[in-house]
Amino acid sequence: MDAQSITTKERLAIPRQEMPSQNPEVRSHNFQEVNLGYTPELAQKEALRCLQCKDPACIKGCPVNIKIDQFIKLIAHGDFTGAARKIKEDNVLPAVCGRVCPQEDQCEKTCILTKKYKSVAIGNLERFAADYERETGSVELPAVKPPTGKKVAVIGSGPAGLSCANDLVQLGHAVTVFEALHELGGVLMYGIPQFRLPKEIVQAEIDGMKKLGVVFIPNAVTGRSVTVDELLKEEGFDAIFIGVGAGLPWFLGIPGENLLGVYSANEFLTRVNLMKSYQFPENDTPVFNCKGKNVAVFGGGNTAMDAVRTAKRLGAEHAYIVYRRSEAEMPARLEEVHHAKEEGIEFLMLMNPLEFIGNDEQWLTGAKCLRMELGEPDESGRRRPVPIKDSEFILPVDMAIISIGNGSNPLIKQTTPEIDFSKRDTIIVDINTMATSKENVYAGGDIVTGGATVILAMGAGRTAAAAIHEKLMGK
């Protein structure tokens, strides 16, 4: 079988190639990456499954419309670096997106094979091409246009800010990225754990942007260290892109939430990922000692999966996901749920916390929960969970992690009154340009959508970059 002469029938006969991964028993005790990546042989075999559709449905499922059929063809023909470059025409962080996109809801959902067969493993292939390019040292810096003399400030170094900065610098603008934390990368660094997204990958992308001339200023909290108005008026920036993410953790608002041992997912993951407390005492920042303890994570998204699997890796005896709806409604990526189960995470579905209970020293000892059942469908067609009468019970836990989403950090809003915010405290933009109500200020990513996805944040950053370029070069 080769890429030139293969028939459709032969293509359809190839089974979807499994992603090689670390043994669950082993990996649930370490922080190394779970998925090991395709070998070139596996990648080529998987690439042969793609039917090379005339009108590829997969592309419509990808928020940034990667030329999926074309890059997969290049892989099938063994041109892996060419495939990586093809992807990079539309996506600056393929090694990241290949790993973390919810493919089953995007490109792989609309792939023509999905209905009757299994979809082409687009994410795995994207990851393979990007890794191949990086690991073989064949990444080429893109050409940078001659300087335009225009200066753009990007606030926040998450995927939205990074992709905006990357496009603008290539167009010849002088770009400075201001980041509140001491590390760059946003959620990619402090949120998503090493075992799912190795930090070296994010670092390599940022190093590439530095080489293109993007200037990164860490430890700069916009709104406190410097304001949007000061950047425009005093520091002479011609335009600003705000990509500060959704960073304010929500709590459940139930009694006992301030007991010792109750964390937000952000705090837990920040301690472990950003401050590297999984290596305490070599790193000074401590985190709750999970060894032999029972840990419950409340929520059903990617953040909840990351938190619960991290707790397991830190030695938790029982690590639970407690979710108020059923598994079908969980917003987490399918692969993460699957991996979590393999690692021994216990899923407690249709359960709602009412109260946290502590001992005399105020340490958490249990969560009082109520069992739910699925009732009649609501307006959205989803069956709404309703409490089962008298079903209260106490789940014995030593640590609880709240992972029910994030609101917006108030600093920009407080210090930039000319920017219009929605009732949910997200920034209101024109979705075609990502322009805010304030002249020359653009915004995108989670600060606009509320907690969403890496690829949507990236797409927003690119849309804004194009609009900023047009505006600055217009007259």
Added chain:
Amino acid sequence: MHLARNSGKSPSSYKIEEPMHKIVSAIFLAENIKKIEIEAPLIAKKRKAGQFVMIRVGETSERVPLTIAGSDPEKGTVTVIVQGMGKSTRELNSKEAGDTIHDIVGPLGAPSHIEKFGTAISIGGGLGAAIAYPTAVALKEAGNYVITINGARSKDLVILEDEMNAVSDEAYITTDDGTYGYHGFVTQKLQELIDSGRTIDYVLAIGPIPMMRAVAEVTRPYHIKTIVSLNPIMVDGTGMCGGCRVTVDNQIKFACVDGPEFDAHQVDFKNLSDRNKMYLPEERQSAEAYTHKCNLLKQV
């Protein structure tokens, strides 16, 4: 943040001058309490009374919140006054002029709410004097009649006496053991001032949690507006993690963005002191390992 304008035609008008921040001076004010002046031009320019910075001494260090005790915008420096408690603060206190620290970020937190209240009393317990000092200065500048009460366990531990005298219309020092100033607690002195029948419009109290709680109880019956600066354990200091949450008026507040100053009469002090015990075993472990390392270094 540490930026400076470039002169040439480099791609951006900004560059990171130096990744590290230089310590300009470092002197002990009392045993274990050090005054450290650090290069941080932008923070120096922006900071207001009541705000703090977070410092990360080295690559593996914690992010430690420290109140900005003063700044020199011309020189581009900020000053912090640090009490060696556990590993992180002792490590910082081991630094001398010319040494560097890895990261400093700020100014963080909401500035103190300053207005002309009338008669304002600023109470600092122990190291709290250092944290209260910048706000006392701002109160004075706003035209208040400023009374300071500076409390310490013993004479050797009294800090900032001259500075406090300079900003105060009346300055008192109290020591628990009576070795200097008034013999007793700051709350006793405060009660005397209240009992003397004078009008007191505003009280600021900063120090150990039991002291702040005691001050709140003294002023509560008289409905005197009383502000405390809370010191929960922090991680990012930007409102992202929720680790610094405190209960005020039965609501969750994030001390790093909503505070650190709050109405003393509404603070749940017990919850704060409980939560600050969260990492005691780990803090002890770090401190012991650090002491061990220091002792080994002394031997060579």
